[in-house]
Amino acid sequence: MTQTQDLDGVELLEQLGKTGDGKSPQGCMQCGLCAASCPLGDVMEFPPRKLILQAGADHLDQVLASPAIWMCVGCYTCSLRCPRDIELADRLWPALRDQAMQRGFQPPAELQETFQNVFKYGNVLGKSPRQRLDWAKDLDVRVLDLSKEPRPVEVLWLVGCYPSYYPRNQAVTRAFARILTELGVTWGVLGAKEKAVGECDRMFGEEGLFETLVEENRKLLDRLDFDKIVTLDPHAFRALQNFYPRFGAWYPVQHATMFLAERLDKLRPLVVKPIEATVTYHDNCCVGRRAGCYDPPRSLLGLIPGLKLVEMARSRENALCCGGGGGGMWLDAHIVAHGGRRLSDLRIAQAAQTGAGVLAVSCPYELSRFEDAAKVAGLEGRLAVRDVVELLAESMDLGERSAS
Amino acid sequence: MNLVVVVRQVPDLIEPLEVSASGTALDYETASFVVNETDDHALEQALLLKESGGGTVTVVALDYGEVDNTLYTAAAKGADRIVKIARADDTPPSPAASAAAYAQAIQPLGPELVLVGIQAHDELDGVVPPLLAARLGMPYVGVIRGVKRGPEPGAVSVCKEFPGAVMARLSVRLPAVLGILGAEQPPRYVPVSRIRAAMKTAKFDEVAGAAPPPASRVEVCRLYPPPSGARAEMLSGTESELAARIAEILAEKGLLK
Numbered sequence: 001m002t003q004t005q006d007l008d009g010v011e012l013l014e015q016l017g018k019t020g021d022g023k024s025p026q027g028c029m030q031c032g033l034c035a036a037s038c039p040l041g042d043v044m045e046f047p048p049r050k051l052i053l054q055a056g057a058d059h060l061d062q063v064l065a066s067p068a069i070w071m072c073v074g075c076y077t078c079s080l081r082c083p084r085d086i087e088l089a090d091r092l093w094p095a096l097r098d099q100a101m102q103r104g105f106q107p108p109a110e111l112q113e114t115f116q117n118v119f120k121y122g123n124v125l126g127k128s129p130r131q132r133l134d135w136a137k138d139l140d141v142r143v144l145d146l147s148k149e150p151r152p153v154e155v156l157w158l159v160g161c162y163p164s165y166y167p168r169n170q171a172v173t174r175a176f177a178r179i180l181t182e183l184g185v186t187w188g189v190l191g192a193k194e195k196a197v198g199e200c201d202r203m204f205g206e207e208g209l210f211e212t213l214v215e216e217n218r219k220l221l222d223r224l225d226f227d228k229i230v231t232l233d234p235h236a237f238r239a240l241q242n243f244y245p246r247f248g249a250w251y252p253v254q255h256a257t258m259f260l261a262e263r264l265d266k267l268r269p270l271v272v273k274p275i276e277a278t279v280t281y282h283d284n285c286c287v288g289r290r291a292g293c294y295d296p297p298r299s300l301l302g303l304i305p306g307l308k309l310v311e312m313a314r315s316r317e318n319a320l321c322c323g324g325g326g327g328g329m330w331l332d333a334h335i336v337a338h339g340g341r342r343l344s345d346l347r348i349a350q351a352a353q354t355g356a357g358v359l360a361v362s363c364p365y366e367l368s369r370f371e372d373a374a375k376v377a378g379l380e381g382r383l384a385v386r387d388v389v390e391l392l393a394e395s396m397d398l399g400e401r402s403a404s
Numbered sequence: 405m406n407l408v409v410v411v412r413q414v415p416d417l418i419e420p421l422e423v424s425a426s427g428t429a430l431d432y433e434t435a436s437f438v439v440n441e442t443d444d445h446a447l448e449q450a451l452l453l454k455e456s457g458g459g460t461v462t463v464v465a466l467d468y469g470e471v472d473n474t475l476y477t478a479a480a481k482g483a484d485r486i487v488k489i490a491r492a493d494d495t496p497p498s499p500a501a502s503a504a505a506y507a508q509a510i511q512p513l514g515p516e517l518v519l520v521g522i523q524a525h526d527e528l529d530g531v532v533p534p535l536l537a538a539r540l541g542m543p544y545v546g547v548i549r550g551v552k553r554g555p556e557p558g559a560v561s562v563c564k565e566f567p568g569a570v571m572a573r574l575s576v577r578l579p580a581v582l583g584i585l586g587a588e589q590p591p592r593y594v595p596v597s598r599i600r601a602a603m604k605t606a607k608f609d610e611v612a613g614a615a616p617p618p619a620s621r622v623e624v625c626r627l628y629p630p631p632s633g634a635r636a637e638m639l640s641g642t643e644s645e646l647a648a649r650i651a652e653i654l655a656e657k658g659l660l661k
Binding site for chain 1: 418419438590592593594595596597598599600
């Protein structure tokens with residue numbers, strides 16, 4: 001791993017220049033596009049531009065002690081817009097957080113608990129690994145647990161923490177299981193052996209925890225025979241595509257929307273039930289801005305008879321983040337305590353402005369974040385939050401909400 | 405200051421606990437273990453004392469459950485020495501046997517202060533700390549929330565909690581055993597990279613267990629989950645029916661207006 005212990009600010013920036021994806025932070029020309037683009041840049045003591053300036057000016061301790069370093073939610077807008085191609089979200093922030101923890105600065109309490117849950121139980125929710133497959137209880141399709149029956153499959157589905165455990169997400173998980181089965185794909189899951197992929201842990205500077213997860217996941221995945229990994233979690237997709245290969249762990253991986261959008265011809269005759277609704281789609285940051293993949297979820301929504309897709313003013317690469325990425329799910333209290341706000345509250349208002357009755361999403365964090373935001377904004381009953389997979393399953397008459 | 409901390413493993417309540425076939429003990433086969441919460445506070449308090457005025461922290465633990473993970477974490481946090489006491493089987497011993505084993509391992513360390521969690525959730529009557537003090541021939545004070553050096557050499561100043569929200573500041577002459585309820589700050593987070601480094605470098609001093617004490621005069625006849633009382637109302641129905649009933653109950657109790 002990258003040992004960044006006891007470096008001064010200049011050494012840290014130099015090291016990032018050698019090991020990072022983008023160009024060295026030392027090439028920063030202080031234009032401020034990052035800070036201006038950051039959805040929390042106005043309330044951060046050190047937005048990206050100032051992080052680099054102050055770290056380079058040997059004020060690293062001041063930077064590391066600031067609550068600002070725990071405010072980035074990994075939306076990647078700064079990285080995308082940086083004219084010098086400096087990898088701010090993926091490299092600079094995690095490195096500073098790692099430095100902070102190495103020097104004994106404590107991360108926000110909720111985040112500590114999440115890290116500990118992942119380290120001990122392999123999931124962010126602190127649930128028993130034995131309950132990983134609870135979503136599949138009484139399911140009308142067969143779920144093959146590859147950790148018990150290792151058979152060759154086309155798709156190894158990494159279900160993810162929220163989709164496995166969180167009740168609202170489990171509905172989407174079951175919908176995806178039905179769709180995969182309906183498509184005639186051979187698929188399996190890892191059951192009680194599945195562990196978090198670790199994207200949020202890495203983004204939050206818990207490099208050691210991330211390495212542990214990579215090692216454990218590799219041990220399991222390398223024994224199994226599958227064509228590709230498919231996941232509902234854009235963060236897992238991002239980590240497997242970009243961060244696992246750095247450890248020599250290379251697996252073909254697709255987000256569920258990408259996998260399904262390659263099968264439009266097969267899906268077209270199956271979408272039998274119209275959904276008469278005006279829908280707006282929220283681009284998640286990892287599949288959208290980061291992977292540049294905007295069309296697959298829209299093409300899936302476009303398949304559904306009766307459904308009318310409208311766009312928010314900020315969409316695709318300019319979409320506003322839901323605020324849940326990079327550990328943001330556990331940082332609302334910290335961010336609000338330091339003058340910030342929940343981005344999901346801003347985003348839900350943007351969705352409502354389109355006049356849509358449904359906000360379609362494709363990331364497990366977004367369901368609960370936007371449903372909560374809709375309640376806060378008094379939009380409950382007027383703006384429903386549905387996963388693209390869930391809408392598709394409903395139109396295929398495979399959804400558990402099809403009665404509603 | 406020569407500080408010794410006792411760290412115990414307790415069954416993790418993330419899994420439902422099961423009673424073994426004998427009907428008199430927990431089924432440890434199905435249980436997983438975590439560090440006892442108040443022991444984690446005892447370790448934090450010891451580390452704070454060391455950081456505020458020097459000294460060494462020795463962690464002493466019995467070898468069962470997932471003790472190695474706990475001990476590597478303690479080393480990563482700053483414990484100087486780890487003593488692991490051998491144990492024939494993978495279950496927690498009785499409180500009396502635990503105290504005997506800890507005392508035998510701690511005596512040769514010549515501690516000035518022994519810190520141990522006030523209780524463990526599989527040992528709620530909290531007899532281990534006073535039994536340990538008795539075996540070491542040291543005074544014991546429990547329900548401690550915060551320890552400071554001084555006021556004079558050879559003593560510490562402790563904050564003890566009493567019922568009814570009364571706190572007392574006591575001066576305790578050393579050596580002594582303290583039963584810790586809480587440290588002055590929450591147990592620190594240590595990044596996993598440090599724990600992984602400790603796994604490669606930390607060494608445990610392994611010592612033999614003590615001879616078991618005479619059989620206890622108390623015996624468990626039956627272990628069982630508490631039956632639900634007649635006054636409990638078990639709710640059933642759909643989510644919205646349940647929610648409506650809960651709201652009704654809260655309103656009846658005057659908690660909702």
